[in-house]
Amino acid sequence: NAGVTQTPKFQVLKTGQSMTLQCAQDMNHEYMSWYRQDPGMGLRLIHYSVGAGITDQGEVPNGYNVSRSTTEDFPLRLLSAAPSQTSVYFCASRMTGGLSNTEAFFGQGTRLTVV
Amino acid sequence: GEDVEQSLFLSVREGDSSVINCTYTDSSSTYLYWYKQEPGAGLQLLTYIFSNMDMKQDQRLTVLLNKKDKHLSLRIADTQTGDSAIYFCAESVWGSGGGADGLTFGKGTHLIIQP
Numbered sequence: 001n002a003g004v005t006q007t008p009k010f011q012v013l014k015t016g017q018s019m020t021l022q023c024a025q026d027m028n029h030e031y032m033s034w035y036r037q038d039p040g041m042g043l044r045l046i047h048y049s050v051g052a053g054i055t056d057q058g059e060v061p062n063g064y065n066v067s068r069s070t071t072e073d074f075p076l077r078l079l080s081a082a083p084s085q086t087s088v089y090f091c092a093s094r095m096t097g098g099l100s101n102t103e104a105f106f107g108q109g110t111r112l113t114v115v
Numbered sequence: 116g117e118d119v120e121q122s123l124f125l126s127v128r129e130g131d132s133s134v135i136n137c138t139y140t141d142s143s144s145t146y147l148y149w150y151k152q153e154p155g156a157g158l159q160l161l162t163y164i165f166s167n168m169d170m171k172q173d174q175r176l177t178v179l180l181n182k183k184d185k186h187l188s189l190r191i192a193d194t195q196t197g198d199s200a201i202y203f204c205a206e207s208v209w210g211s212g213g214g215a216d217g218l219t220f221g222k223g224t225h226l227i228i229q230p
Contacts, residue, residue: 004157035220040123042222043158043203090157092218104148104205104218106157 002026006091006107013081013114021076021110023091029105031094032074033058034066036087037109043090049074081114088112121204121221128229133191135224137204140185144206147180149189152201152223161189161202191226199228 007022025032033048035058045058049068063085065077074093078085088111094104118140127133139147144166150158164171164178164187171178177190191198204221 040222043220092158103160103163104150104158106159108157109155 004091004093004105004107006089006110008110009108010111011113013078013112015081015083015114017078017081019078019081021078021089021091021112023074023076023107024072025074025091025093025105026072027093027105028071029093029095030071032068033092033104034064034074034076035090035092036060036085037090038087046076046089078112081112083114086112086114119204119206119219119221121202121224123222124225124227126227126229127194129194129196131194133189133194133198133226135189135191135202135204135226137187137189137221138185139187139204139206139219141206141219142182142185146207147178147187148203148205148207148218149176149178150203150205150220152203154200158203194226194228196228196230199226201225 004025030051034046035043037043044060046060046064047058047066049055052068052071055066055068068074088109090109091107092104120138146163148163149161151161152158162173162176164180175192179188201223203223205218207218
């Protein structure tokens, strides 16, 4: 059981380049989300999905696109990378719990530098 | 709206108890969580408490919840060097909070262990 897998672990991009950060989970979780972590800012939600075919914006969605064509995968696309997008990106998944507790499982992170 | 606040740093001597505090604003929180992030890694769930509980104990960890003051604390007894990490408080608010069943995180508390 691999949990949440993110690739790549490290990436350097030039300003204006595009790329896709991959996230896959094998726990059949409905809810998946992308966060970015910056010093002193904690975790900020970029986009999330409550199931295949459904996505929505989080706190800081600008400059990022997502899609959820399968339950397992939730890629994050940077359309035109900017230095402000230099960050550590985390993907997380959990069962949608409603009033029940559900643990969020995190990937190991992707460290992105935009030069 | 939701807001989760934590102090950014806490320094304790090895062997002492660490108390990490968190305040939240959304009174409809259902579950409150403590996550631990070690250097270079993703977040891992340490413990959680349901909002109708006052206290939860799990080995060296004690979680206290004061719902009236919207205050959550994590006590780590006999703090060891392996406890050095960033600790995130998070709340789960059904139907809101970063989207349906989303989690809202604090900025994280860096726990520094002095020998």
